[in-house]
Amino acid sequence: MSRRPPRGEYIETDTGNKVARKATLVGTQNIMLGGKTVIQPEVMIRGDLIRSIQSSSSSSSGGTPNNTAVAIGRYCFLSRASCLRPPGRLYKGAFTYMPLRMGDHVFVGPSSVIQAASIGNHVHIGANVVVGEFAIIKDYVRVLDETIVPPNMVIPSFSIVAGQPARVIGEVPEGGHEAFELRELYKTVGNNPQPALS
Amino acid sequence: MAPLNPYTYIQCPCSDSASLGRPSDATSPTSAEADDEDNTFDPRAPRANFSLYPLEYLLYCEDCHQIRCPRCIAEEIATYFCPSCLFEVPSSNLKSEGNRCTRSCFQCPICIGPLSVTSIETPPSDPNLLAPDRAATQHSTYSLICSYCNWSSTEIGIQFDKPNSIHAQLAKIRNGGASRLTAKERKERRKELSHRGGEAAVAAAAAAAAASETSGGQDMDLETQFANLKLFYNSQLADPNAGDNGFSSLGDLGFSSPSSLSRIMNLYTGGKLHDPRAKSKLGAMREAITADEGLLEPDLDESSLISQLHRSDFLDTASSTQVCSQPPNLGEPHLHGAARFNSSLRPAPYLLRTKRSKRCPVCRHIISKPEAKVQTTRFRIRLVAGSYIPSISIRRLNLPGSNGPGAPAILGDLLEPLKPVHFLLTFKNPIFESLKVTLGAPAKTPGRFPSKVTVLCPQFDIDANTDVWDEALKDNDRESSGRSRRRAGTESQFQVEVGKIWERGRNWVSIVVEVVPASLKLEQGQDLLKEDEDVLEIPMFVRIEWEVENGGDDATTGSGRDKDQKEKRELAYWCVLGLGRIKQG
Numbered sequence: 001m002s003r004r005p006p007r008g009e010y011i012e013t014d015t016g017n018k019v020a021r022k023a024t025l026v027g028t029q030n031i032m033l034g035g036k037t038v039i040q041p042e043v044m045i046r047g048d049l050i051r052s053i054q055s056s057s058s059s060s061s062g063g064t065p066n067n068t069a070v071a072i073g074r075y076c077f078l079s080r081a082s083c084l085r086p087p088g089r090l091y092k093g094a095f096t097y098m099p100l101r102m103g104d105h106v107f108v109g110p111s112s113v114i115q116a117a118s119i120g121n122h123v124h125i126g127a128n129v130v131v132g133e134f135a136i137i138k139d140y141v142r143v144l145d146e147t148i149v150p151p152n153m154v155i156p157s158f159s160i161v162a163g164q165p166a167r168v169i170g171e172v173p174e175g176g177h178e179a180f181e182l183r184e185l186y187k188t189v190g191n192n193p194q195p196a197l198s
Numbered sequence: 199m200a201p202l203n204p205y206t207y208i209q210c211p212c213s214d215s216a217s218l219g220r221p222s223d224a225t226s227p228t229s230a231e232a233d234d235e236d237n238t239f240d241p242r243a244p245r246a247n248f249s250l251y252p253l254e255y256l257l258y259c260e261d262c263h264q265i266r267c268p269r270c271i272a273e274e275i276a277t278y279f280c281p282s283c284l285f286e287v288p289s290s291n292l293k294s295e296g297n298r299c300t301r302s303c304f305q306c307p308i309c310i311g312p313l314s315v316t317s318i319e320t321p322p323s324d325p326n327l328l329a330p331d332r333a334a335t336q337h338s339t340y341s342l343i344c345s346y347c348n349w350s351s352t353e354i355g356i357q358f359d360k361p362n363s364i365h366a367q368l369a370k371i372r373n374g375g376a377s378r379l380t381a382k383e384r385k386e387r388r389k390e391l392s393h394r395g396g397e398a399a400v401a402a403a404a405a406a407a408a409a410s411e412t413s414g415g416q417d418m419d420l421e422t423q424f425a426n427l428k429l430f431y432n433s434q435l436a437d438p439n440a441g442d443n444g445f446s447s448l449g450d451l452g453f454s455s456p457s458s459l460s461r462i463m464n465l466y467t468g469g470k471l472h473d474p475r476a477k478s479k480l481g482a483m484r485e486a487i488t489a490d491e492g493l494l495e496p497d498l499d500e501s502s503l504i505s506q507l508h509r510s511d512f513l514d515t516a517s518s519t520q521v522c523s524q525p526p527n528l529g530e531p532h533l534h535g536a537a538r539f540n541s542s543l544r545p546a547p548y549l550l551r552t553k554r555s556k557r558c559p560v561c562r563h564i565i566s567k568p569e570a571k572v573q574t575t576r577f578r579i580r581l582v583a584g585s586y587i588p589s590i591s592i593r594r595l596n597l598p599g600s601n602g603p604g605a606p607a608i609l610g611d612l613l614e615p616l617k618p619v620h621f622l623l624t625f626k627n628p629i630f631e632s633l634k635v636t637l638g639a640p641a642k643t644p645g646r647f648p649s650k651v652t653v654l655c656p657q658f659d660i661d662a663n664t665d666v667w668d669e670a671l672k673d674n675d676r677e678s679s680g681r682s683r684r685r686a687g688t689e690s691q692f693q694v695e696v697g698k699i700w701e702r703g704r705n706w707v708s709i710v711v712e713v714v715p716a717s718l719k720l721e722q723g724q725d726l727l728k729e730d731e732d733v734l735e736i737p738m739f740v741r742i743e744w745e746v747e748n749g750g751d752d753a754t755t756g757s758g759r760d761k762d763q764k765e766k767r768e769l770a771y772w773c774v775l776g777l778g779r780i781k782q783g
Contacts, residue, residue, distance in 0.1 A: 132345065150312060152312050152345055156281045157575050165310060167310055175254035
């Protein structure tokens with residue numbers, strides 16, 4: 001993770017996002033970044049998969065449709081070659097995508113595919129994980145490497161999840177909450193990264 | 199082989215340290231610093247597994263000033279909730295409904311994936327899966343479908359009329375679609391029966407019941423049988439005619455009655471109030487003789503099952519994990535001839551999960567208490583050991599001379615036997631007082647392959663932790679203030695010096711440990727390498743001392759108390775540093 005990329009590999013925005021030039025972001029106007037988020041090379045975010053049918057509650061609130069496809073909180077870390085893809089399903093007889101929401105301090109491991117409906121805060125997703133469509137991952141969840149979270153699964157807070165299909169294999173201990181913080185990791189990437197603390 | 203990340207496990211003092219050390223040690227290592235050498239904690243002792251924990255798993259009792267591990271805390275359940283729908287289940291429901299979710303949360307019996315209610319007409323469900331006899335005519339039926347393995351409840355012949363309250367519907371359907379009595383209905387039916395048949399004609403009623411059950415096409419299932427048996431034995435126990443000194447004596451409390459006399463005698467002799475009565479009772483009790491009383495004749499003819507096994511393949515039978523994840527007493531009509539086919543599995547309602555608060559077992563103070571609400575992740579009380587005792591992180595140190603220049607040592611690399619390696623241990627002080635740390639490690643690691651261990655700086659101080667804001671303000675000149683406080687000058691001039699700290703920062707200190715890994719060469723007659731015997735683990739005794747403001751707290755573990763309101767505290771524990779695997783051969 002603390003690999004030092006060559007200068008200029010990342011685009012750093014005013015809100016502190018570090019987006020790799022080699023990341024593939026489709027439909028950028030539909031991707032919301034909360035700030036201080038790292039998007040590594042070869043990451044793909046499918047912002048083009050917007051909701052084609054507006055739900056009755058959101059369309060009534062205003063004239064402009066809410067087209068957010070992917071919403072990401074602060075201090076998220078999308079590792080190399082991971083993919084965020086909004087989930088889609090049949091809704092009242094027609095196929096539509098639904099937004100993918102992601103909280104703060106979410107780590108997505110390399111080559112993982114996320115199609116969750118929502119991911120809470122302080123979530124660690126390992127490498128080569130597949131999170132199925134409309135899965136809901138709550139706060140402080142650790143998804144171990146190679147896990148396949150089946151569609152529609154709900155993972156409650158403080159779970160450690162592994163397996164194919166995923167099952168809850170343990171609980172995050174009380175002392176393990178701080179390990180989910182990604183502030184330090186955020187500093188270690190970018191165009192002029194700081195070395196990781198020992 | 200998977201690379202081994204260095205780890206630090208801490209031994210909770212709750213385990214009997216004397217028995218964990220070398221045999222015939224009476225003194226505990228925590229108290230006897232003097233004979234440390236021959237009293238080493240052996241991380242490879244079979245029992246050590248149960249007392250070693252990563253720092254995150256440990257809690258800390260502020261009143262006992264002691265580490266508490268998951269084994270030595272008392273847990274109290276704060277909230278029950280379903281892990282799928284995240285609804286809280288009141289504990290009163292728990293008693294009546296059991297420990298599973300009674301809403302529509304089910305797990306696939308084949309793969310434990312979540313099941314979702316799907317209308318059968320929708321294209322995603324394979325039309326081949328539909329039971330041909332039923333689904334064609336009905337308009338809107340629903341089934342439970344696993345989105346992971348595509349299992350559908352139609353495979354076991356279960357369909358639902360409504361998309362909601364699946365749990366209640368499922369309780370009425372047996373595999374294959376036949377209806378099934380719920381506990382309530384069973385009770386009602388029984389009441390009905392007892393009304394119909396008088397006490398005089400029990401046998402007749404039983405016969406009628408049996409007749410009605412068979413006519414209704416209803417075999418007695420496991421739950422009915424159990425309920426029948428329970429009722430029967432209860433009535434036997436309560437039956438005044440069954441024995442002459444049973445509960446009947448409670449009715450007539452005559453002093454002359456021998457039964458009440460024995461009862462009073464029992465009161466005074468104490469304890470065995472029920473035993474003699476029960477014994478005398480047992481002799482008078484009879485066993486169930488009718489189906490109404492719970493008698494079930496075993497059906498020993500299993501030829502149909504055998505032929506079914508012949509027709510099916512291995513994948514049609516349920517694995518033991520699948521059977522174990524089934525809720526009890528829900529599947530089969532009765533135990534006789536219970537086969538383990540996939541068709542007998544049922545959707546399993548989610549087991550409830552809990553939020554628990556934790557107490558110190560000694561002083562009963564709460565050391566961890568989550569908010570009761572399911573959705574919140576905050577804790578009211580959370581005394582984790584990580585905020586009281588220093589964390590130890592391990593890094594392989596690459597000295598220019600020793601390991602050869604150029605190739606940087608990567609953590610998880612195999613260690614060359616008999617070649618000295620240096621590891622950097624970084625102790626980080628979480629408390630706001632400066633710590634005095636004393637380390638002790640055996641010169642040779644315990645076990646069959648002793649590696650030589652030298653802690654180059656066994657005694658040092660760590661400066662106090664400061665506020666987060668101070669750190670943030672200092673962040674800009676971190677390069678100048680934090681990193682330059684090395685003992686030696688620049689990186690290339692680093693020399694491993696005995697008794698010197700390698701590097702120190704705001705609230706951390708790095709020291710060097712030199713290890714000469716043992717050779718794993720097996721001599722003649724030696725057993726083969728056991729699992730993980732190539733892992734280089736060094737036990738280390740950590741003693742930390744610090745001073746606190748004496749806040750009227752009398753409980754003290756410190757050796758001496760200063761006059762000027764300062765109290766000396768001390769904490770000592772064993773920990774195990776896993777450094778890496780030694781190269782074999």
